Amino acid sequence: MKSSAVTAAHCQAAPAAAASIKPSRPVETAYLQGQSGTPFPVIRGIGWSEDQGRRPDMEDGMVAISNLAGVANAWLLGIYDGHGGRQTVEMLLQKIHGNVLQHLRSRAIERWQRYRQRAMSRLQDIRRRLDELHFQQQLACRDVRVLMPPTQRLVELLRLGRICEWVLQCEEPSQEGRTETEKSSASKAPTPPSFLTICTEEDVHRALDEAFVQTDVEILRDRVYQSGATACVCLVRPVLRLDLLLEMRPEEISDADWAWFSVERQKPNVIPASTPSQHAIVQADITVAHLGDSRAVLAYTDGHAERLTHPSDHKAGCERDARRVESLGGWVFGERVNGMLAIGRAFGDWSLKLPPGKANPPYSPTSGAFDRLLNIFGTSPSHAAEQAAAERKEYVVSNAPDVRSVSLTPERPAQAPGGIRRNSPSSRASESQTAMSGQETGAGRVPGLLVLGCDGLFDVCSDQVVAHLALEFLRQLVAVHPDMSPCEAAKATARMLIEEAIGVRGSTDNVSVMV
DSSP states (O other), X not given: OOOOOEEEEOSSOOHHHHTTOOOBOOOOOOOOOOOTTOOOXXXXXOOEEEEOTTSSSOOEEEEEXXXXXXXXXXXXXXXXXXXXXXXXXXXXXXXXXXXXXHHHHHHHHHHHHHHHHHHHHHHHHHHHHHHHHHHHHHHHHHOTTSOOOOHHHHHHHHHHHXXXXXXXXXXXXXXXXXXXXXXXXXXXXXXXXXXXXXXOHHHHHHHHHHHHHHHXXXXXXXXXXXXXXXXXXXXXXXXXXXHHHTTSOGGGOOHHHHHHHHHGGGOTTOOOSSOGGGOSSEEEEEEEEEESSOEEEEEETTSOEEEOSOTTTTBTTSHHXXXXXXXXXXXXXXXXXXXTBSBSBOEXXXXXXXXXXXXXXXXXXXXXXXXXXXXXXXXXXXXXXXXXXXXXXXXXXXXXXXXXXXXXXXXXXXXXXXXXXXXXXXXXXXXHHHHHSOOOSSSSOOEEEEEEEOHHHHTTSOHHHHHHHHHHHHHHHHXXXXXXXXXXXXXXXXXXXXXXXXXXXXXXXXXXXXX
């Protein structure tokens, strides 16, 4: 069996290096201990497997980056399914993750300036209210008929005021990879949070959308014409909800939230040492962006499966993409774009990006790739790439992803006497069992597994089947091998799903799975 290249950048992957990650064979990951001062890891272990199947070539690729941008428990995961060759997949492995970080940084800087403006407005209001409290205190000291304002009210205002001052004192979110001179000059200033943690859901969605389009343009610029690829990229990150915090009333800020700002705020890439359910402003989110029929499925501990990618898989025959293709001058025949491609959205496939009517002489799938691009664009592909970068266009085969975010943070439970219960597993085995036990800290389901897979898996297995098989296999595996690490268990589960797809259900495609 030929194996695809898999990018695995585990442990302290710097954003500066992310743009130049080179494909390599996957390495066995160590058990991911939660770092001091971090919440419980959303991802406790990760594993993957792949099989060429009956295809003559292996055209899939995968990537897993931990501690993304230096942020503990932040991950970027990707699975890419190539067609027409591996060139587009290789480009994705090298470029897309650096582009994602680049656009996230830009969005975070813009967002931080908005936070500073809002903090200034709130601080002015807090100072006015503090003056009113001070006047009321003086009046109460002189007149026994006037009630002294509650001390708690003063404390709440001071807390919110200190938080607003901290936001104003931090000029911009922290960037990993600063020089020693920059670090030294900024040492006296308060340490801001990482850019990765302050982006809102809107920021992340726009950043992923822009990164996908930029990467596709770079594929054209590098003259990769004939091949294409579907892609599913997952960003898992701790989120500091400053957008909520700066709109809160003083009395709504919890002791846990204040504890982070009063103690942990000096650590820019660390989110507080307690479960996210204790915090109104600390959450854990997963955001999925995809082109084509590679999927991400969230399996909950009760067996429920939730597809995080678009229900249509971007199939060319689905009503939404078929209408879009036809509106741009293309056509769908045999549920394929221009009779050739089974999906309506993908990276690469630049000879199909514009409708065939643009080509002169008429479009022919047997003509040379460079000539087809020259005919389609009326100019060289390199010049066309510059035009595509300058102004965003709609293409018959779209490079605009569907993006969706899901919160992985349980709702804050009602606090019983004695405080909120915390899970403190004493071993790797107990940790795996806790993750699969179905215990809920609040209302709603508890996420158990995230499964990324290409169409070689999901063409023969439904989302629900994948969730059921993976959860049941993992439960039995943990029972038989209680000393197995989460990473080892995840790898075995991924391999089981591949054996099910190829050996039991007869998939003939390349099959790649990440759990």
